[in-house]
Amino acid sequence: MKVYFDNxxxxxxDKEVLEAMMPYLENQYGNPSSIxxxxxxxxxxxxxxxxxxxxxxxxxxxxxxFTSGGTEANNMAIKNSINTLQLTHAVSTRxxxxxxxxxxxxxxxxxxxxxxxVPLKEDGHVDVQVLEQLxxxxxxxxxxxxxxxxxxxxxxxxxxxxxxxxxYDAVFHSDTVQTMAHYxxxxxxxxxxxxxxxxxxxxxxxxxxxxxxxxxxxxxPFLLGGTQERNMRGGTExxxxxxxxxxxxxxxxxxxxxxxxxxxxxxxxxxxxxKAKIPNVEFNGDCMGDSLYTVLNISLPPTDNSEMxxxxxxxxxxxxxxxxxxxxxxxxxxxxxxxxxxxxxxxAIRFSFSKHNTIEEVEYCVDRLAELVNVPQTVL
Ligand SMILES: Cc1ncc(COP(=O)(O)O)c(C=O)c1O
Numbered sequence: 288m289k290v291y292f293d294n295x296x297x298x299x300x301d302k303e304v305l306e307a308m309m310p311y312l313e314n315q316y317g318n319p320s321s322i323x324x325x326x327x328x329x330x331x332x333x334x335x336x337x338x339x340x341x342x343x344x345x346x347x348x349x350x351x352x353f354t355s356g357g358t359e360a361n362n363m364a365i366k367n368s369i370n371t372l373q374l375t376h377a378v379s380t381r382x383x384x385x386x387x388x389x390x391x392x393x394x395x396x397x398x399x400x401x402x403x404x405v406p407l408k409e410d411g412h413v414d415v416q417v418l419e420q421l422x423x424x425x426x427x428x429x430x431x432x433x434x435x436x437x438x439x440x441x442x443x444x445x446x447x448x449x450x451x452x453x454x455y456d457a458v459f460h461s462d463t464v465q466t467m468a469h470y471x472x473x474x475x476x477x478x479x480x481x482x483x484x485x486x487x488x489x490x491x492x493x494x495x496x497x498x499x500x501x502x503x504x505x506x507x508p509f510l511l512g513g514t515q516e517r518n519m520r521g522g523t524e525x526x527x528x529x530x531x532x533x534x535x536x537x538x539x540x541x542x543x544x545x546x547x548x549x550x551x552x553x554x555x556x557x558x559x560x561x562k563a564k565i566p567n568v569e570f571n572g573d574c575m576g577d578s579l580y581t582v583l584n585i586s587l588p589p590t591d592n593s594e595m596x597x598x599x600x601x602x603x604x605x606x607x608x609x610x611x612x613x614x615x616x617x618x619x620x621x622x623x624x625x626x627x628x629x630x631x632x633x634x635a636i637r638f639s640f641s642k643h644n645t646i647e648e649v650e651y652c653v654d655r656l657a658e659l660v661n662v663p664q665t666v667l
Contacts, residue, residue: 290605290648294488295437295465295582295639300531301490307534308492311527319524320513329526336533343540344499345473352498352516353529357464357485358386359509360498361431363520364460364481365390367506368429369398372458376401376425380413380432381626382439387431387462388622401425405432410573411441411627415448422455433462434482438623438637439572440582442466449478458504464488464496465579468539469547480504486528490641491535495528546642551580553640553649558583560653565660571629581640584624586633587660593634596659600636603655608637 291299311332317325319333334348341348354360365387368374377391377400394400403425405418413432422428430452435442445461452459460481463472467482468489474482480503485496500506500519512521539546558575561568571584592599597609609621624635638652 288604288648288651290644290652292638292640292644292648292652293606293608294641294644295637296608297487297493298490298641299643300492301535301538303538304491304531304534308527308531311530319526320515332530333524333526336529336536339533340497340536343536345475346499347502349517350474350499350502352500352519353524354496354498354509354520355494355525356487356496357384357462357483360464360483360485360496361386361460361462362390363498363506363509364483364500365429365431366394366398367509368458368460368481368504369394369400371506372427372429372504374400374427374429374458376403376428378403378405378418378421378425378428378430378432378457380405380407382407382411382436382441382623383431383433384437384462384464385622387433391431400429407627410576411436411439411571412573412577413443413448415444415451418448419451419455422451422457426456428455428457429460430457431460431462433465435463435465435579435582436572436623437465437582438621439584439627440574440579441572442577442579444577445472445477445479453478465581468536469543469579469581471540471543474499474501486532486535489535489539492528492531495525495532497532542642547580549642550640550644553644553646554580554583556646557638557649557653560650561585561656564653564657569633571624571635572627582637583639584635584637586629586635587656589632589634590660590662592659592662596634596636596656599659600652600655605652605655607652608639609635 317329319330337348337351341351395402403421406414408414432443458480463482464485467484480501482499487493508519510520567588569586571586
């Protein structure tokens with residue numbers, strides 16, 4: 288049996304998405320900036336994708352800027368808001384994706400920004416009271432906090448944080464890469480200036496994403512060159528990527544209710560089966576509380592073959608991950624688990640689900656894992 292439980296890393300491309308992309312790979316190849324019919328045709332495709340996305344987020348199409356993915360969207364929001372708006376203080380946590388944390392660290396070196404860390408509570412959630420105090424003490428800050436953590440699934444109360452940012456005039460960026468097209472977001476209702484998205488996290492193509500920039504905010508261009516993306520990002524657009532992401536966004540919203548119910552049931556079934564079959568299994572983060580329904584991060588009792596767990600699962604046909612910085616077969620440690628003070632001597636595995644997964648796959652995986660973990664240990 289082949290089981291893919293690494294959907295937070297990337298997802299399978301939907302057939303309907305591929306079908307939407309095909310004409311642009313085969314026949315409709317005009318440069319969207321060309322003014323002739325070939326160009327006008329592909330320009331129309333891009334603008335339709337932009338409108339589809341904007342409508343589903345309840346924003347205006349002019350607030351959606353296509354990028355090469357979530358990493359670029361995060362870089363664009365952070366670097367260019369700090370530089371253009373001359374922000375001198377930024378607030379974040381130690382469990383952000385590296386596309387955020389490394390960008391902020393760079394800004395500390397190059398843009399003279401002071402970086403404050405909001406502490407996390409015991410369950411890994413952001414301490415909102417401390418955030419408020421930090422913003423009270425440091426007016427004109429950039430706040431960059433992810434909506435859902437890609438390793439442990441903890442979620443941020445976007446509305447509450449947005450309201451605090453508004454109260455203290457802070458610019459709010461959220462890395463919404465794991466939640467866009469998994470949750471219905473009404474960005475107009477939230478007080479948020481920047482939100483990042485990546486197409487391959489919801490059955491769209493890789494190498495494409497977008498940044499939502501609230502129209503009240505004006506920042507400098509990110510990539511200098513042509514006038515694409517209303518001068519914000521020079522370079523010929525990833526035409527088929529954008530078409531595919533627009534279609535994937537539409538499909539995800541169309542079937543969001545059923546998919547959410549299905550995946551939520553898989554996650555809770557897995558948690559219950561694990562508790563029944565593996566004594567001492569624990570869960571990292573607030574997995575059954577305010578948590579992303581696609582992610583379950585578990586912590587296992589150490590065994591003789593702890594280091595080989597992901598490798599052995601791989602041999603059994605199961606793809607999972609030890610965290611975003613891990614390659615299959617070895618768990619090299621995770622800054623997120625360290626950041627929430629997990630017991631680093633216990634092996635951790637992140638399972639992440641999609642609409643294509645089944646209860647049978649969950650049971651197969653739990654049984655294989657129980658065989659690997661529940662073995663008599665060497666007595667020294
Ligand atoms: C939370 C988060 N932010 C950013 C990214 C980066 O997105 P991309 O792969 O599109 O650059 C990822 C992908 O792993 C992610 O999970």
